[in-house]
Amino acid sequence: MIPMDFSPGVERARHEGLPLVALESTIITHGMPWPRNAETARRVEAEIRAHGAVPATMAVMDGRLRVGLAEAELTALAQAKDVAKLSRADMAACLATGGTGATTVAATMIAARLAGIEVFATGGIGGVHRGAELSFDISADLQELSQTPVTVVAAGAKAILDLPKTLEVLETLGVPVIAVGQDELPAFWSRASGLKAPLRMDAPTQIAAAQRMRRALGLPGGQLVANPIPAEHEISADILAPVIAQALQEAQSQGISAKAVTPFLLSRIFDLTEGRSLEANIELVLNNARLAARIAVELTRLPA
Numbered sequence: 001m002i003p004m005d006f007s008p009g010v011e012r013a014r015h016e017g018l019p020l021v022a023l024e025s026t027i028i029t030h031g032m033p034w035p036r037n038a039e040t041a042r043r044v045e046a047e048i049r050a051h052g053a054v055p056a057t058m059a060v061m062d063g064r065l066r067v068g069l070a071e072a073e074l075t076a077l078a079q080a081k082d083v084a085k086l087s088r089a090d091m092a093a094c095l096a097t098g099g100t101g102a103t104t105v106a107a108t109m110i111a112a113r114l115a116g117i118e119v120f121a122t123g124g125i126g127g128v129h130r131g132a133e134l135s136f137d138i139s140a141d142l143q144e145l146s147q148t149p150v151t152v153v154a155a156g157a158k159a160i161l162d163l164p165k166t167l168e169v170l171e172t173l174g175v176p177v178i179a180v181g182q183d184e185l186p187a188f189w190s191r192a193s194g195l196k197a198p199l200r201m202d203a204p205t206q207i208a209a210a211q212r213m214r215r216a217l218g219l220p221g222g223q224l225v226a227n228p229i230p231a232e233h234e235i236s237a238d239i240l241a242p243v244i245a246q247a248l249q250e251a252q253s254q255g256i257s258a259k260a261v262t263p264f265l266l267s268r269i270f271d272l273t274e275g276r277s278l279e280a281n282i283e284l285v286l287n288n289a290r291l292a293a294r295i296a297v298e299l300t301r302l303p304a
Contacts, residue, residue, distance in 0.1 A: 002114060003095055007068030011104050014116065020294035021048050022112035022120040022150070025059040025102040027285065028074070029083040030263050031123075032278065038078035040282050044289045048121070051293035058111040060086060063098030075083045077102070085091065085259055087140045105152065106144035109222065118211065118299055120152050121292035124188040125224065127157040127166030129261065130248060137261070146173035150222040151211050153292040155229050159188040159237070160244055160265045163208040167195055167276045171231040176214075176223045177209060180291065186228035189280045190237040197226060204291065208298035220270035227291050234278055243272045 006014065013020050023044060028037045045055040056068045059077055066073060077100075078084070084094055085103035091110060094101040103111055105125050112120050126139025143150065157166045167185065170177050179185055179197030187193035201207050207225055214223070228234075247268035256264045269277045 002065065003063060004065040006113065006115070006189075007056070007066070007070055009054055010068035011054045015282060017300060018178050019053040019293065019300045020056050020115075020117045020119070021053045021289070021292045021296050022108055022115070022117045023055055023057040023289075024047075024105060024108040024120075024122050025057055025069075026085055026104050027123060028057075028059075028078050028301065029080065029102040030265070031281070032086055034037070036278075038075055040285070041074055041078065043282075044121070044285055046222070047286050047289040048068045048293045051294035051297070052289050053296040055289075056112075056115065056117055058103045058108045059093070060094050060099065060101040060103070062086075062100060063095055063286050065095060065111055065114070067111065067117075077186045088139065088144060105141040105154075106139075108131060109144045109148040109150045109152065112150045118150060119292045119296040120150050121285070122152060122154050123281055123288070124156060124158040125152065126262070127161040127163070128169055130160075130162045132162060132165060135257070137258070142173060142175070145170065145175045145224055146221045147197050148222055149215065149220065151207065151225060151295060152222055152290045153227055153295065155188050155288060156186040156193065156226045157188065158262065159190060159240060160248070160262065160269070163187060163193050163195060167198075171198065173221070174219075175208065175221060178210070178223060178225050180207075180225060180227045182228060187237060188284070189229065189235045189277060190288070191228040191231060191234050191242060192237055194237075203297045204294040207295050208302060211295075211299065212302050225291070225296050227288050229280060229284040231286055233280050235273065235280050238271075240273075243269055246272060
């Protein structure tokens with residue numbers, strides 16, 4: 001039996017058939033410092049409520065999968081030290097050993113499927129790391145998208161990654177990649193990546209209908225909805241390119257690898273942009289939360 005607890009708000013939404021949106025917890029434990037992390041998490045949840053859905057932040061706490069966090073739980077997680085960063089490979093072990101862990105994109109998708117939640121809002125997905133032809137460093141997020149039926153709303157893959165290779169792997173795995181309102185794939189902090197998106201949709205109704213059609217066809221996996229950061233909050237790719245290059249060089253010279261790479265790079269890019277990257281990150285997550293809520297609302301209007 002899965003050790004899983006629903007918050008009162010999520011339990012009520014499930015009982016009443018209200019739209020739900022899953023949220024990850026690594027943005028709380030590994031993405032931002034205290035107290036900004038808790039403040040941002042609350043803002044994202046509030047944004048989902050304001051657009052007609054119920055938020056369900058996922059985490060493993062004391063060996064139980066929490067689907068939706070109470071205020072005290074969110075605050076405790078935001079201040080916790082040495083929290084595991086959970087993906088498909090280690091989620092079960094953390095639950096079985098009574099541990100505490102924050103969910104990545106892959107783990108949040110698994111949790112959402114278990115809870116019957118069809119939409120998940122995040123910042124950016126993981127993907128193929130630069131130099132992966134030598135390191136084979138490819139995020140489990142991509143495989144998860146190919147097999148777990150959850151629509152993931154993100155601002156594309158994180159710009160620190162090899163975006164062309166990430167897109168190629170998603171195509172190979174049969175994952176629909178849908179740009180919202182533009183023909184070009186967004187690149188996390190930037191609206192433009194120079195890559196043409198395989199699919200374009202301009203309305204939540206279309207995205208919800210595509211998700212239902214995948215189920216009707218019996219196709220496994222979810223959808224990646226690439227939602228560009230609002231123009232007023234973006235950092236252009238031209239500005240970011242040398243910053244990312246410097247951060248990558250520092251990571252390599254310091255021998256940083258595996259799960260430590262992304263947090264290190266995001267921290268260095270924060271320093272090198274004098275905090276602009278964090279502000280943009282917060283705005284794109286809020287933007288994704290709004291769209292995810294609207295998709296979730298539309299899904300409740302369609303036959304299951």
